[in-house]
Amino acid sequence: MSSPRVLVVDDEADLRELLDITLVRMGLDVACAATLGEARALFAAAPFALVLTDMRLPDGLGLELVREVAASGKGTPIAVITAYGSADNAVVALKAGAFDYVSKPVVLDDLRLMVRSALKLAAPAPASARGAGPAAGAAGGSNGSRLIGDSPAMQALRGQIGRLARSMAPIAISGESGSGKELAAREIHDQSARAAQPFIAVNCGAIPEALMEAEFFGYRKGAFTGAADERDGFFQAANGGTLMLDEVADLPLAMQVKLLRAIQERRVRKIGATAEESVDVRIISATHKDLAACVEQGAFRQDLFYRLNVIELTLPPLRERLVDLAVLTDAILRRLAGSASPARLGAGVLDTLRAYAFPGNVRELENVLERALAFADDGVIETGDLSLKAARVAPPDGQVAAPIPVTAVTPVTPITPVAPAASAELPANLPANLPDHLAQVERELIVRALAQTQFNRTKAAELLGISFRQLRYSMQKLDIQEP
Incomplete structure (x- = not known):
């Protein structure tokens, strides 16, 4: 059986060689690329079990490769290498479809751990292991999932x-x-x-x-x-x-x-x-x-x-998938019964449950059924056993729920609006949208400070009199990208 193939994309020759040696020692077959173009050609020519790319490449961004690999349909996990302290870049890559990330300087133990996780992910799971879990088989039509329902x-x-x-x-x-x-x-x-x-x-x-x-x-x-x-x-x-x-x-x-x-x-x-x-x-x-x-x-x-x-x-919420009530109720009653025969629902019980709003969702359904079991005779739950009399019931489709009666209302003293003083008149040249105007002013000041410091964010923050963290958040909020 051939070794899994890994594509390493990085323009730094020393780092590329270090990654190559590390992965080869793990028993992997490694292909290397220094540019985005080389990586695209290699990825199109042969299958890979994992792609590892730097975020900054001479002919583009590793983020482009992340999106292309994620959209390729091959199911190949791709991880990114980010500069130290560039956690924001890592988040953007993860949102774009990256499997995981490692930070520079690369810690080899972290790299190996990430690679092992990715390759385990890429390998097909044995048929016997699929669907296994503590609650496997609990739901009809849900393929062993804990999340029961066919809606x-x-x-x-x-x-x-x-x-x-x-x-x-x-x-x-x-x-x-x-x-x-x-x-x-x-x-x-x-x-x-x-x-x-x-x-x-x-x-x-x-x-x-x-x-x-x-x-x-x-x-x-x-x-x-x-x-x-x-x-x-x-x-x-x-x-x-x-x-x-x-x-x-x-x-x-x-x-x-x-x-x-x-x-x-x-x-x-x-x-x-x-x-x-x-x-x-x-x-x-x-x-x-x-x-x-x-x-x-x-x-x-x-x-x-x-x-x-x-x-x-x-x-x-449960009220938006009431078609799942039958299978949910069946699974809950079987779980509550353990090794004994599960209880049954009497005539009209399911319709009564479907008419209820279930503000507590599936957890409330479990509580209602568990309470009903305590009152049920001969293992049959009837409508009266549900104890839903005091609960709010969902109105039929097309009808408006009746208002909840209020026993007493404390009168509220009306507030007389205060007219603005004559001296508080606003100037005619105010911007139409104040938040947008302030954001534009903030953006212009940050861009000027970054340009003056050759995009050194630490110096730009000092120049603006704010912390580095504040500057980073403002750049993120205003979508200011490094050229």
């Missing part, structure tokens, strides 16, 4: 998860409470090259703020009162696998800063330690809140949002 929405969701599992890019899962965000995260992990490694799910809203750093990064013995032994954190526990940050919007701002650094640098420092240690984890975040709105309100850092929201996956 078009669920079929599209499972197809999207299959594609996302091929990448190492961070994923942000959004959806209402009870819609199955953790199940989707586990499904992504199980279909990825990291399936044999740990999956660690963390509820960010359930950890006291004072303990967060210790829980995430671990601590050394004697680092603080009560630290009797050294302990690993969530990042170390998930090393090589997947770390799911559930309800990530509940993280306090101070912890968001530390989490951002850990994700960008892929290194963490235990409390009480002097040295950082490298970690290899794929981040999947989830929340029922609108993270973009949290950023606008100042409750969530924009830079962390940018790092976590590389790929977005949205889960449909």
